[in-house]
Amino acid sequence: MRPERSFLVISNAWPLSPSPVFISILLLLQCLFVSPGYAGEEYYEVRVAEPYLEMHTGPGRGYPVFHVVDRGELVKVIKRRTDWFMVRTQRGKQGWVKRADMELTLTPDGEPTQFAEAGFGDFTRRRWEAGFLAGDFEGANIMSVYTDYYLTQNLSIELSMSQVFGNYSDALTASVNLLAQPFPEWRLSPFFLLGTGAFYTDPNVTLVNEQDRTEQISNVGLGVRWYLTRRFIVRAEYQNHVIFQNKDDNQEINEWKAGFAFFF
Amino acid sequence: MESRVCIFLLRIVPLLVLQGLTSGCSLLRTEEPVIFSESEPVIKPGIERRTITEADIDSEDFEVGAFVGVMSIEDFGSNVVYGVRAAYHTTEDFFFEVGAGTTQAGKTSYETLSGGAQLLTGSQRDLNYYNISLGYNVLPGEGFITSRYAFNSALYVIAGAGDTEFADDSHFTFNVGMGYRFLMNDWVALHLDFKDHIFESDLLGTDKYTHNLEGTVGLTMFF
Numbered sequence: 241m242r243p244e245r246s247f248l249v250i251s252n253a254w255p256l257s258p259s260p261v262f263i264s265i266l267l268l269l270q271c272l273f274v275s276p277g278y279a280g281e282e283y284y285e286v287r288v289a290e291p292y293l294e295m296h297t298g299p300g301r302g303y304p305v306f307h308v309v310d311r312g313e314l315v316k317v318i319k320r321r322t323d324w325f326m327v328r329t330q331r332g333k334q335g336w337v338k339r340a341d342m343e344l345t346l347t348p349d350g351e352p353t354q355f356a357e358a359g360f361g362d363f364t365r366r367r368w369e370a371g372f373l374a375g376d377f378e379g380a381n382i383m384s385v386y387t388d389y390y391l392t393q394n395l396s397i398e399l400s401m402s403q404v405f406g407n408y409s410d411a412l413t414a415s416v417n418l419l420a421q422p423f424p425e426w427r428l429s430p431f432f433l434l435g436t437g438a439f440y441t442d443p444n445v446t447l448v449n450e451q452d453r454t455e456q457i458s459n460v461g462l463g464v465r466w467y468l469t470r471r472f473i474v475r476a477e478y479q480n481h482v483i484f485q486n487k488d489d490n491q492e493i494n495e496w497k498a499g500f501a502f503f504f
Numbered sequence: 505m506e507s508r509v510c511i512f513l514l515r516i517v518p519l520l521v522l523q524g525l526t527s528g529c530s531l532l533r534t535e536e537p538v539i540f541s542e543s544e545p546v547i548k549p550g551i552e553r554r555t556i557t558e559a560d561i562d563s564e565d566f567e568v569g570a571f572v573g574v575m576s577i578e579d580f581g582s583n584v585v586y587g588v589r590a591a592y593h594t595t596e597d598f599f600f601e602v603g604a605g606t607t608q609a610g611k612t613s614y615e616t617l618s619g620g621a622q623l624l625t626g627s628q629r630d631l632n633y634y635n636i637s638l639g640y641n642v643l644p645g646e647g648f649i650t651s652r653y654a655f656n657s658a659l660y661v662i663a664g665a666g667d668t669e670f671a672d673d674s675h676f677t678f679n680v681g682m683g684y685r686f687l688m689n690d691w692v693a694l695h696l697d698f699k700d701h702i703f704e705s706d707l708l709g710t711d712k713y714t715h716n717l718e719g720t721v722g723l724t725m726f727f
Contacts, residue, residue, distance in 0.1 A: 284560060284561060297646065297654065297656070298644070298646065298656040299596060299656075300596045300641075300644045301596065302644055302645070303644070303646070303656070317561055318562070319561065319562040319563070319564050319690070320561045320562065320563045320564065320565075321563075321564050321565060321593065321596075321726070322565060322593050322594070322595050322596050323595065323596065324596065325561070326690060355561075372636050374665050381665075381676035383636075383665060383666070383667065383676070403667055403674065405667070405674055405675060405676035410673065410674040442674075444673050470594075472594065500600070
């Protein structure tokens with residue numbers, strides 16, 4: 241017989257012997273965080289259509305199967321974590337079922353259960369994209385976060401913020417860019433970028449006679465977005481910058497970076 | 505004459521009534537065929553057909569929480585560190601994590617031994633960092649307390665990059681580490697984390713990569 245699970249929420253499974261201090265700490269924690277899943281909500285129900293439905297002790301492929309639900313029984317779908325669903329049987333057993341098995345069940349009115357999932361189709365129709373990138377900024381390290389809003393399938397407007405870590409100075413940039421992607425339906429989709437922003441330089445304290453300064457920066461670039469799976473994109477790009485400096489000639493900078501992004 | 509009119513009326517009225525009834529019936533038939541149809545049930549169950557969409561089920565892929573522990577700043581001693589973290593679990597194996605923490609540097613051995621010398625001012629001793637990391641659940645499993653209770657857990661490795669603000673400078677920082685996630689129930693987790701924050705520093709004259717070790721305990725919630 242397997243040990244009881246999730247005993248913070250199953251009240252009739254309280255131990256009789258373990259330390260009262262341990263129990264009171266757990267009780268206190270339970271009071272502090274009232275479980276949102278037990279507020280008497282209505283859950284979706286699915287009917288087992290295969291000979292049986294396997295329930296695992298945890299949301300992962302290695303967790304053992306501790307219970308099987310027979311064909312024809314209804315189970316409540318409590319929550320989801322990644323590709324695993326927590327279900328509760330009519331007798332109150334709770335466990336995790338993988339998505340592929342859930343898709344073999346039926347809804348109460350006999351339709352096959354289907355879970356809406358972001359796919360490649362959503363990638364081509366996305367409205368928002370957000371991500372982070374890291375790379376090289378003319379020999380210095382750079383980290384960026386950005387958000388894109390798609391005006392059309394081909395055109396998006398981007399707000400990007402970066403931090404540059406140089407040997408002699410650090411910098412922060414904020415840019416607004418316009419991105420054009422001529423082939424939005426391609427899995428590996430190239431784009432072109434044009435924009436401008438502010439470049440704030442903060443010289444390191446070990447240098448003397450250097451002032452903090454803010455200058456205008458222009459961005460021209462090209463890159464690719466590669467649709468990975470579900471809501472994920474890998475993005476890599478090259479940008480050529482011109483910093484319009486207050487004192488000397490303009491400075492030209494090459495930037496290479498890559499990172500991950502999500503879309504909505 | 506009157507009797508003819510009567511006979512006419514007697515003939516025409518039932519016809520009209522009959523026609524009215526039949527037309528009424530045909531109307532009835534077109535509007536509600538259910539009543540007379542044998543192929544469909546008399547009482548329709550009031551079930552709305554709908555497919556389960558992602559938004560209908562409570563999806564708990566995000567994890568947020570706070571941590572506290574000890575961080576050792578190379579050459580500057582160890583101090584209490586605390587911070588916040590947020591993670592997004594993309595699959596059962598991988599997660600992205602954003603973290604931020606703060607601690608304070610102590611005195612170097614040189615400062616302590618020399619008596620009065622100060623390498624950094626008070627505010628320069630503040631160390632703040634943030635980072636973005638990718639984690640991999642290398643050993644998911646279960647932990648047992650007595651023979652009655654089982655808890656899900658995972659040993660994970662994590663690595664990423666970020667910024668460390670220390671001594672009035674920003675330092676590009678790599679982090680590598682390992683952690684243990686212990687789920688007290690389905691949505692509250694305890695964490696034990698060990699991380700090395702590696703950044704280049706020239707504070708003591710020459711450029712060198714400093715290793716700043718951090719050990720923390722944390723509490724997070726899935727939502």
